[in-house]
Amino acid sequence: MKNKLAVLGFTLILSTLITGGCGRHIETGRETSGPSLPFACTSFAVYSNETFYGMNFDYPDVEIRFTINPSGNLKVFQMEFAQGNGWAATVGMNSAGLFSSCQMLYPEAPAAVSLGPDDLYLWQVYGKALFSFDNIANVAEFIADKKIIHDSVTLHDLFADTQGDAMIVEVGEKENAITRLEHDFIVMTNFPNKDFAGKSYKTVEGVGAERYKIAYENISKHIAAFDVARGLETLEKAVMSGESASTLASMVFDPEKGEVYIALKGDFGKIWKVSIVDGTIETFSGFSKARKMELGPAGVLASDLMNTPSSTPWGLYLMIGLLVALVGGACFLVGRKRM
Numbered sequence: 001m002k003n004k005l006a007v008l009g010f011t012l013i014l015s016t017l018i019t020g021g022c023g024r025h026i027e028t029g030r031e032t033s034g035p036s037l038p039f040a041c042t043s044f045a046v047y048s049n050e051t052f053y054g055m056n057f058d059y060p061d062v063e064i065r066f067t068i069n070p071s072g073n074l075k076v077f078q079m080e081f082a083q084g085n086g087w088a089a090t091v092g093m094n095s096a097g098l099f100s101s102c103q104m105l106y107p108e109a110p111a112a113v114s115l116g117p118d119d120l121y122l123w124q125v126y127g128k129a130l131f132s133f134d135n136i137a138n139v140a141e142f143i144a145d146k147k148i149i150h151d152s153v154t155l156h157d158l159f160a161d162t163q164g165d166a167m168i169v170e171v172g173e174k175e176n177a178i179t180r181l182e183h184d185f186i187v188m189t190n191f192p193n194k195d196f197a198g199k200s201y202k203t204v205e206g207v208g209a210e211r212y213k214i215a216y217e218n219i220s221k222h223i224a225a226f227d228v229a230r231g232l233e234t235l236e237k238a239v240m241s242g243e244s245a246s247t248l249a250s251m252v253f254d255p256e257k258g259e260v261y262i263a264l265k266g267d268f269g270k271i272w273k274v275s276i277v278d279g280t281i282e283t284f285s286g287f288s289k290a291r292k293m294e295l296g297p298a299g300v301l302a303s304d305l306m307n308t309p310s311s312t313p314w315g316l317y318l319m320i321g322l323l324v325a326l327v328g329g330a331c332f333l334v335g336r337k338r339m
Contacts, residue, residue, distance in 0.1 A: 063303060064079060094130050120149070168188050168193045
């Protein structure tokens with residue numbers, strides 16, 4: 001086990017709330033983003049021949065970015081979205097392979113009146129885990145003598161590591177509610193997982209129940225040979241589209257290689273790949289032109305990535321169409337001259 005890193009100080013900066021959003025917080029020495037609370041979202045951790053995590057970020061259409069930040073001997077990848085004058089994070093993985101996805105939980109619960117000496121908000125656990133720990137045992141130890149309480153928004157958080165351990169942390173009535181994985185995988189959407197622990201997945205109810213069942217069934221069907229492609233397939237089946245919110249980013253995490261595969265706005269024909277170790281993001285599949293950029297604290301905007309030409313650019317179709325029209329016109333004129 002790696003040496004424990006120094007405790008990072010986190011202070012919440014309250015900002016104007018947007019629906020399902022939260023404020024940013026400060027990490028010692030720099031400003032960084034706290035976990036966001038998106039409208040919906042679907043996440044999973046799968047332990048097959050290899051380990052994979054996944055997350056669909058479902059939210060109204062806002063700018064998002066991808067970042068990598070240093071933290072001691074760790075590097076932390078996060079997806080963040082624009083909120084107010086800053087950025088809020090909701091999902092990430094560090095270079096040790098620890099994963100965390102912080103998502104909205106329904107029904108919503110009232111915020112705690114005050115933060116006691118042994119109380120923690122889930123966004124604090126999210127930040128501490130990604131920037132300090134390398135396994136679930138560390139996270140469990142960190143919250144063992146503390147009480148998780150609700151902030152101004154209602155959350156739950158999926159944590160997973162490369163050692164085959166994963167858990168969903170939720171606020172409990174008297175003690176923290178922790179749901180462990182079953183059948184070598186775990187799925188989280190937006191209903192309380194604690195209410196259905198040990199029960200058939202077919203019995204789940206609440207916000208995100210259908211997405212949960214879709215993801216659960218696809219993972220269960222392919223658990224023996226689960227890979228990046230199956231992870232993307234699972235997320236594609238669970239995408240959201242609608243006027244209030246849609247899937248803005250879909251991410252499959254390969255913790256053993258330190259890589260993240262990303263599809264934007266439901267376009268699974270074009271995939272980006274992040275290398276946490278190298279600190280880069282590059283085209284992986286579906287593009288006509290290779291592109292590779294450094295990825296650091298300033299991040300790379302999704303809107304910039306979406307401007308990269310696909311493997312079948314419309315300009316090419318236009319040129320072919322014009323060429324066909326010109327050849328056809330020439331043949332027609334030649335034919336008339338011969339008459």
